[in-house]
Amino acid sequence: MTANYIRFWGVRGSYPAPFATHLRTGGNTSCMEVRAGEHVLICDAGTGIIPLGHALIEQPWIQEAMVLLTHYHWDHISGLPFFEPAFTRGWRVKFFGPGQNQAEIEERIAEQMKAPYFPVETEKWLAEIEYLEASEGCLRYGPISIERFHVHHPGSTYGYRIRVGNRTIVYASDNELAFINRFIEQRKAEFDEPEQRLLEAMKEDERLRSIEFMRHVDILIHDSQYTPIDYEKKRGWGHSCYVDTVEAAMDADVGQLFLFHLDPAYPDDRIDLLHRHALTLIKARRHRLVCKVAREGYCIDLDSDF
Ligand SMILES: [Zn+2]
Ligand SMILES: [Zn+2]
Numbered sequence: 001m002t003a004n005y006i007r008f009w010g011v012r013g014s015y016p017a018p019f020a021t022h023l024r025t026g027g028n029t030s031c032m033e034v035r036a037g038e039h040v041l042i043c044d045a046g047t048g049i050i051p052l053g054h055a056l057i058e059q060p061w062i063q064e065a066m067v068l069l070t071h072y073h074w075d076h077i078s079g080l081p082f083f084e085p086a087f088t089r090g091w092r093v094k095f096f097g098p099g100q101n102q103a104e105i106e107e108r109i110a111e112q113m114k115a116p117y118f119p120v121e122t123e124k125w126l127a128e129i130e131y132l133e134a135s136e137g138c139l140r141y142g143p144i145s146i147e148r149f150h151v152h153h154p155g156s157t158y159g160y161r162i163r164v165g166n167r168t169i170v171y172a173s174d175n176e177l178a179f180i181n182r183f184i185e186q187r188k189a190e191f192d193e194p195e196q197r198l199l200e201a202m203k204e205d206e207r208l209r210s211i212e213f214m215r216h217v218d219i220l221i222h223d224s225q226y227t228p229i230d231y232e233k234k235r236g237w238g239h240s241c242y243v244d245t246v247e248a249a250m251d252a253d254v255g256q257l258f259l260f261h262l263d264p265a266y267p268d269d270r271i272d273l274l275h276r277h278a279l280t281l282i283k284a285r286r287h288r289l290v291c292k293v294a295r296e297g298y299c300i301d302l303d304s305d306f
Contacts, residue, residue, distance in 0.1 A: 004164055004302035006219070007033045008258075010048020011294040013174070013225050013239065014075050017264035026296020030173045030261060032221065036302075039142035040065040043160060044170045048296070049079035057084050069097030070173050071157040072108045076111045081113050081120075091127035096139060096164040098156040102131040120180035149213045151175035153238035159213060167302045169219045173261045178244045180206045182235060211252040215274075218287045218306055220249055221294060225257035227266075227274060246278045250287045255306055258294040 010028030013074050016117035031048025042049060042054065042065055065085060070076055070204055085091045099105040099191070109131075110122045120128070132139065139146040145203050151172055159172035167192040169291075184199050184206075191199060224242035226234060231241035243260055249257040259278065262271060277290040282289050292298075 002139070003037045004167075005035050006169065006221075006300040006302065007035070007258075008294045008298050009033060010044075010046045010079070010294055011260055011262055011296055012046075012075070012161045012264045013223070013261035015264050016047045019267070021267035021269075022264075024295065025262060025266075025271050025293065027264070028164060028296060029078065030070075031079060032171060032294075033160060034164065034169065036143045038062060039144060041065045041141055041144050041146070041162070043162075044068070044070055044076045044173060045080045045083065046077070047079045048076050050082045050084075053079075053082070053084040053086075057088065063090055064092040064094075064121075066094040066096070066139075068146065068171075069095065069105075070151075070159065070171075071098055071153065071155055072134055073155075073174070074112075074143045075103060075110065077112060079119055080109065081249075086122075086125045086127050089126040091132070093125075093127050094130045094132055094141075096132040096134075098158055099134050100168075103135065107132045108218070151180050151213075152177070152210070157238075161213065161217070164302055165230070167219065167306075168217045169221070170214050170217045172213070172223060173221070174223050174238055176236070176238045177210050177240045177248050179236065180303050181210075184192065207248075207251070211248045212250065214252040214254055218255040219246070219258070219300065220252075220254045220256070221258045221260045222249070224274075225261050225263045230263065241276055242274050243281065246281050246289075246291060249291070250282065250285055250289050255302075256290040256292065258292055258300075260294040269277055269282040 010031035012029050028048035030044040031046045059169040097105050113121050145163045147161040151157050151159045153174040155217030162169040181203050184203050222245050223240045224245045225239035226241045228241050278291050
């Protein structure tokens with residue numbers, strides 16, 4: 001295995017989906033490992049962090065990790081009470097996520113392990129735990145640099161722009177790309193022509209703003225939860241339709257897109273269908289975007305040529 005890679009440990013949104021019909025894609029909720037040599041950066045702590053924790057314990061030369069949380073919805077933290085390194089003496093775990101200060105980050109992480117929801121509290125963690133200061137702008141972890149940005153999702157939610165060597169990666173697990181644009185589109189008929197022109201300009205402005213964070217990145221891991229039909233039923237829930245994600249990635253001239261935070265209700269054959277449709281959208285625009293489904297266990301070699 002190369003020294004620098006990304007591995008998906010959980011690719012589902014909302015809730016775990018350990019069903020026989022879902023195994024090719026995987027059933028764990030959001031968790032991604034970014035490895036830069038001996039440095040382990042973990043994006044989100046959904047149930048995917050549980051097998052990752054076991055795998056890390058099998059590598060005794062690794063005794064430290066940094067965990068970045070996009071937000072504190074269950075599908076992004078529910079693996080933490082079973083994250084073996086946190087219960088292992090000699091280990092060191094650094095946490096970062098939305099919050100005004102270190103105490104707030106700590107409180108949000110600890111809350112789910114309090115009675116009556118869980119039998120042991122974070123006080124039982126044997127690792128050295130550090131909560132990182134929220135005021136810091138750009139974080140560094142060994143050779144990895146990390147910037148955060150706000151995304152469109154209920155509550156305060158971050159996306160992360162991560163740099164490893166000369167590769168730029170954006171991780172935006174939960175983000176509703178089209179919320180404002182769809183809203184304008186639906187209300188347009190209520191306005192006269194000059195107002196409609198203004199709305200069109202607002203739409204374009206919003207579209208450009210919504211893709212700024214992903215412009216020209218090598219690898220984009222982005223919310224692609226719904227089909228267009230399901231999106232119409234769940235507009236405002238904070239997730240994207242994969243069509244909007246694919247179009248935005250092309251507009252932003254992304255190198256590789258991984259469809260992530262997949263709906264747990266979709267079995268593998270449904271995921272295959274939406275992927276095939278995504279590829280036809282790219283072909284129709286004659287774009288060079290590479291688009292893959294983020295599947296559990298899939299590894300992206302950051303040292304190979306793209
Ligand atoms: Zn989520
Ligand atoms: Zn969420």
